Amino acid sequence: MTEKFDAIVVGAGMAGNAATYTMAKRGLKVLQLERGEYPGSKNVQGAILYAAQVEKLIPNFREDAPLERHLIEQRFWMMNENSHTGLHYRSDEFNEEKPNRYTIVRSQFDRWFSKEIQAAGALVLTETTVTELIKDQKGRVIGVRTDRADGEVLADVVVLAEGVNGLLGTRAGLRERPKRENVALAVKEMHFLPRETIEARFNLKGDEGAVIEAAGTISRGMAGMGFIYTNRESISIGLGCLVSDFARVQIAPYELLEGFKKHPSVAPLLEGSEVKEYAGHLIPEGGYRAVPQLCGDGWVVAGDAAQLNNAVHREGSNLALASGQMAGETIAELKANGVAPTARNLGLYKTRLMESFVMKDLKKYKDVPGLLHHNTQNFFLTYPQLVAKAMENFVRVDGTPKLEKEKRTWKDVVSARSLGGIVGDAVKMARAWR
Amino acid sequence: MHIVVCIKQVPDSAQIRVHPVTNTIMRQGVPTIINPYDLFAIEEALRLRDKHGGLVTILTMGPPMAEESLRKALTFGADRAVLLTDRFFAGSDTLATSFALATAVKKIGEVFEPVDIVFTGKQTIDGDTAQVGPGIAKRLRLEQLTYVAGVTGLDLAGRTIEVERRAEGGVQALKTSLPCLITMLEGTNEIRRGSMPDALRAARAEIVTWSAKDAGIEDVTRCGLRGSPTVVKRVFAPTPRSEKAKFVEVPKDAAKPGDKGALAEALVESIFAHHPSLEADITTLARGY
Numbered sequence: 074m075t076e077k078f079d080a081i082v083v084g085a086g087m088a089g090n091a092a093t094y095t096m097a098k099r100g101l102k103v104l105q106l107e108r109g110e111y112p113g114s115k116n117v118q119g120a121i122l123y124a125a126q127v128e129k130l131i132p133n134f135r136e137d138a139p140l141e142r143h144l145i146e147q148r149f150w151m152m153n154e155n156s157h158t159g160l161h162y163r164s165d166e167f168n169e170e171k172p173n174r175y176t177i178v179r180s181q182f183d184r185w186f187s188k189e190i191q192a193a194g195a196l197v198l199t200e201t202t203v204t205e206l207i208k209d210q211k212g213r214v215i216g217v218r219t220d221r222a223d224g225e226v227l228a229d230v231v232v233l234a235e236g237v238n239g240l241l242g243t244r245a246g247l248r249e250r251p252k253r254e255n256v257a258l259a260v261k262e263m264h265f266l267p268r269e270t271i272e273a274r275f276n277l278k279g280d281e282g283a284v285i286e287a288a289g290t291i292s293r294g295m296a297g298m299g300f301i302y303t304n305r306e307s308i309s310i311g312l313g314c315l316v317s318d319f320a321r322v323q324i325a326p327y328e329l330l331e332g333f334k335k336h337p338s339v340a341p342l343l344e345g346s347e348v349k350e351y352a353g354h355l356i357p358e359g360g361y362r363a364v365p366q367l368c369g370d371g372w373v374v375a376g377d378a379a380q381l382n383n384a385v386h387r388e389g390s391n392l393a394l395a396s397g398q399m400a401g402e403t404i405a406e407l408k409a410n411g412v413a414p415t416a417r418n419l420g421l422y423k424t425r426l427m428e429s430f431v432m433k434d435l436k437k438y439k440d441v442p443g444l445l446h447h448n449t450q451n452f453f454l455t456y457p458q459l460v461a462k463a464m465e466n467f468v469r470v471d472g473t474p475k476l477e478k479e480k481r482t483w484k485d486v487v488s489a490r491s492l493g494g495i496v497g498d499a500v501k502m503a504r505a506w507r
Numbered sequence: 508m509h510i511v512v513c514i515k516q517v518p519d520s521a522q523i524r525v526h527p528v529t530n531t532i533m534r535q536g537v538p539t540i541i542n543p544y545d546l547f548a549i550e551e552a553l554r555l556r557d558k559h560g561g562l563v564t565i566l567t568m569g570p571p572m573a574e575e576s577l578r579k580a581l582t583f584g585a586d587r588a589v590l591l592t593d594r595f596f597a598g599s600d601t602l603a604t605s606f607a608l609a610t611a612v613k614k615i616g617e618v619f620e621p622v623d624i625v626f627t628g629k630q631t632i633d634g635d636t637a638q639v640g641p642g643i644a645k646r647l648r649l650e651q652l653t654y655v656a657g658v659t660g661l662d663l664a665g666r667t668i669e670v671e672r673r674a675e676g677g678v679q680a681l682k683t684s685l686p687c688l689i690t691m692l693e694g695t696n697e698i699r700r701g702s703m704p705d706a707l708r709a710a711r712a713e714i715v716t717w718s719a720k721d722a723g724i725e726d727v728t729r730c731g732l733r734g735s736p737t738v739v740k741r742v743f744a745p746t747p748r749s750e751k752a753k754f755v756e757v758p759k760d761a762a763k764p765g766d767k768g769a770l771a772e773a774l775v776e777s778i779f780a781h782h783p784s785l786e787a788d789i790t791t792l793a794r795g796y
Contacts, residue, residue: 222703
């Protein structure tokens, strides 16, 4: 006999977990299906956790969630071959009672989250891959088919939180596969070091943590960024660039990461470490314009699968949490009011997303991805090199009169990129940012 | 027919690291799995049940988190799971473990159905002793079949069982009477993927949880550290190899892009450049043929 649930959630990442938890807490009969061995086992995120969004779901999560370090310092690096020009923001304000951002190890955090979900009453099945959506004659989604024997399960609503590639939704024709200029391929390694070493190298104490976001010649002219996160006893280092750029430039991602690791600004941070994990994953980068249809008859889509990622602010997991929660709330409300989960009624989920920071932020930056993608060479190669040259000119003391130095810097700038080009880029950037 | 399969939750030894400085085993964050050898025992038991009817009970002794392994065993299609957990069991060696498990098997036979066959894996990957299975058999006076590759015949009416046992120099075809204990050899079958109804049932199942007292153990001094004469004198890591892996960079102009043959040649040359003796060694070796 095929069992029926109020809702089936596909995926146990941030979006799926938020949706499952929300619905289970409101008394719905929920089944969550995850293809990995355990929730988080397939996860590759860096990872930074934004506390505010977790707090909305589990207010006292800090008491027992596995958190690595709370972040007190953010560094932005613009890199050329042998230098970086940095902007650092460090504040003791972040040593607050309830810190704002943490580094986490997703395989541990997601497992903890899943325990909370099961305690809330949801049924979680791992090592179960959903292969297909089951539709009725009218095309409404009424359940899922899995890779297990007798693997059909029915539900009023299916929440698709299947991740960036979204094979299930694309196969069912609910949306297109993400275009390669709208996804980045990121590779990451976990470098283990004694915690004292990490604290000394990053100027930290106790559970304080720091983050470095880096851009410039490390991406060899591709649109992309590198990151370095401090965990308690490890450093996550990674780098991601647009898939379309990888295809154009023909550099293997691991080569890029090797280059980043060997950079004279980075190598001393990693020295003597032991690499335990390496992984690669896609990140949605298309922004507002790449967001697909968000709901239909009997289904909603949340998180990476809905391409909800703020590439400018490097926020993804909190958009996933927020969208999952809103999807869960919408479904629970429809159920409580005895309203059928049709495309129209589930539209409430879309309305909520539009009114929240999720879509507002994505809308704000809707033109940034396009700009960076079309002017890649300038933003990721030319400008970083100019900045490095200018800084060197400014800092190096060699008996040249300052006025001459400034002239030289200016000459470098105009010869690398016409004045009109720079002004144009600045105006475009300002407009896209607005 | 009632089969009890004894399993153990073990750290995934493939993922254990030894702390480079303190030489201690770093267990933190290491995932736990069902002892891989036990999976062959579970599958063999399920096959017997599917063919002859009856029930399969999974038994484990361990901390409360060992419940995860039991639930997983239920996902494969086992009928019942019993968790033996008590602080008295902490620090058990194979003597104390086989005592506790044997007592629990006896209790399972009394509380549920009489036990016809007990299965275990041939050994665990964390202890590697292969002593617990035989220890249980001895205590319960069960016929003992170790390193079994498969059950070839079962006559429930006649109370006999036939198995193939892999021994040095050949395969032994053995026949004995029930009840018996079988320790299963690896690579003899493949654990099934449980069906959706089994998986759902497993996710909801109540795991029977017994303390030492519940299991019928009266003398707790025979359990855990107190009941364990084995003493671990020292734990140490093998000395790390002095030669570490090295990145060999092939000069950019050594090969045209896409010319794999030239690239391989350049690579071999740069390896020889790093290890001057290697080329001579290989040449000498090649001359020998």
